[in-house]
Amino acid sequence: MSSETPHAHRSHRPATPLSGSITVPGDKSISHRALMFAGLAIGETRITGLLEGEDVLRTAAAMRALGAAVRRDSDGAWLVAGTGIGGLHSPDDVLDMGNSGTAARLLCGVLASHDIFAVMTGDASLRRRPMRRVIDPLAACGAVFAAREGGRLPLAVTGAADARPLSYRLPVASAQVKSALLLAGLNARGITEVEEPEPTRDHSENMLRHFGAVVSVVPHGAGKLIRLQGQPELIAADIIVPGDPSSAAFPIVAALLVPGSRITIAGVGLNPLRTGLFTTLLEMGADITITNKREAGGEPVGDLVVVASSLRGIDVPAARAPSMIDEYPILAVACALARGPSRLRGLGELRVKESDRLAATLAMLRVNGAHVEVEGDDMIIDGGANRLGGGTVLTQMDHRLAMSALVLGMAADAPVMIDDARFIDTSFPGFMGLMRGLGAAIEAEPEAA
Template sequence: MTHAPASASRPLTVGRPAAPLSGVIRVPGDKSISHRALMFAALARGETTIYHLLEGEDVLRTAAAMRALGAQVEQQGEVWVVSGPGVGQLSEPDDVLDMGNSGTAARLLSGILASHGIASVMTGDASLRRRPMKRVTDPLAATGATFIAREGGRLPLAIRGQANPPALDYRLPVASAQVKSAVLLAGLNATGTTRVEEPVPTRDHTENMLRYFGATVEVESTPEGGRIIRLEGRPDLVAPGEGLFVPADPSSAAFPLVAALLVPGSAITLTDVGLNPLRTGLFTTLMEMGAQVDVVEKASSGGELVGDLHVRASTLQGVEVPAARAPSMIDEYPVLAVAAAHAHGVSRFCGLEELRVKESDRLSATVAMLRENGVRAEIEGDDLVVYGTGGAIPGGGLVTTHMDHRLAMSASVMGLVARQPVRIDDTAFIDTSFPGYLALMNQLGAGFAQ
């Protein structure tokens, strides 16, 4: 599988829909959980059946990588079946592992590769090759693994792993679920207890899934509001007999959700959305802004809460979001910025330094998106300040997406409510996280011209 060449970009112009949005949809499976499902299934004994796996380009890259490392990974109709060689038993790949646009896959896989006695090389697309890896490779170097990369630890990255790595004890300087997960994944093949301390809680899908596959994981809170995670090394991971159900991705649900809140008269339902408390910061924030979102919880699966969201068009007010909430909604800030631009009053989103190292410098790109469409927005330190237009976003601008899928989708939501149509330079990369996004939004009445 290869990415479309730059000449195959897909620009899009979005205007107001002819009618309110309505309908019931299930967005694709959670991207974070899908990556981990493939990796853990490859490290477990037995055959794991995965339901609702996200089939976006990012996750397909992970599937291809695990297959190259010796796991059997097959799509059988609507499910995926994975049989792995087990912890410590991955084999050396014959070729370079191309992770495409996926920073999550590259960073998590680094932890696995560092703790296996094999040599490997990872690369990615132009966007991923610009993203820093040192914050992952620096702590992983304590395993005894060797890393050779470009300046700043950027891909391509060659790794000579350590077959008998020591357990790590690492305190994250900045909250990052990807760095935490990479260290924990390295700890799977280590003797002893791996300890990771994070300054504030980040998404805990890795911890939940480790337990689901049979690992011993203990979590405790610190007096400063952070968490300490301990993992017993070399667990006997076993494929769950009932399989693994991937919830609908709350980060993907954010786009139709915000669109329905902003387009007058809209009412939609989003089914089976993941409600992990460390992923629902956007829902909490929108409700503080006055959003009418009713949450109906359902049975949990694989340690993850799920539920249906009933969303109605609402009048929103500006809000201040504390930095401590940022990790629970880090991917949703661009579309939240669109909601803030449409709201009444000023919004301030604090502590967004992590946005500078996403698919793009997402903080600067979000401000550029708003300004290009007549919305006043400022960066003050690591804070984003958006001055609401009271439902009167001027629009009419061209949004440069920098190969960032979430910027492209956020711009499309803005186009649905702006006074003048919003132009987007490229939507091709939306498929990395949300395959079929335009078509699914059109089921609700968005009227995107494809």
């Protein structure tokens, strides 16, 4: 962060509808994986469209510390000269993963099957997040982990000298855990198998194939069985990172809610395991059109045309949660401003995000006058409250909560304030300028300016 002083911001209804054409930053999930897989490949990979938010820059720094040559070219592309699988070395210093749970969990997989020693830490938010879900299964490959109580960072990893392949059934659907196990399996002899109870985002499988690994994915009950042949020779392969659908969610919902708005978002990733929010918004009556469909780097991409719409409440099945787990705070905003009740099911995973995102989303809506309850892992929102807005949202170092609250202010009856906007740049650098360019009214509070 550039400053230790919280940066309070306020948003309110804009004077005119939102309009314009934009691109959103590169997909964060793909950006993390591109740097890691390129760092394990032979040769130099050119990555264009990489998200240059703080989370991803932490991954770049970590791979550099482990021996990969990572640099930003003058044209904005990133060049990564990998070490080859098994070629990483112990870092000279602690690896600071900042606010990124994805980077920390995936890197656990990389470290677990390499004969090296490393220590990871992170900011106050990341140090509260549980890592046991990855370190317990990864220990089976021969790695040794030493962590704080509850498996929390700081975390010391002694990688396996001769890693064993893993065979593991995920107790709950998690793309991060799946990817960590596959990354460990790259430097293990034999076949690594991961069974997921429900399909989760498959960027790791797509990228492994892109770099030349042998990966099979077959249906298995309600989920999938992924098998990876260990110790392949990954070969450098250029990557174009599509726009992040999780980042696109914020201008999309803002345009749907601000009357008269019409915007276009170019080059958004449309991986079907990431587009649960788009499906849900369409079911709520959203006017969203996908044009110019194409493929980039093994991922489907398209342009989105979004027109302001009158939304209705919805019952979202729990099975859809893995395809939109990061989008529930902004979906909750849409539901609060929709007609009729909504029930968002199966949100237990939100309790272990950057904050307890379920409790934080509940607090964000309630402080701004919404009628909302939590029953178990379900959130029930009674849309169409008489008056919304006027509250101050405590962001708890959670970038998605901060952006969701600012979008709420754009369509609420009274302005909405967030206590701290600094953390937005971890995932969406330039968010404020992009939204203001569309016509949004977002202002820094005078005492923070």
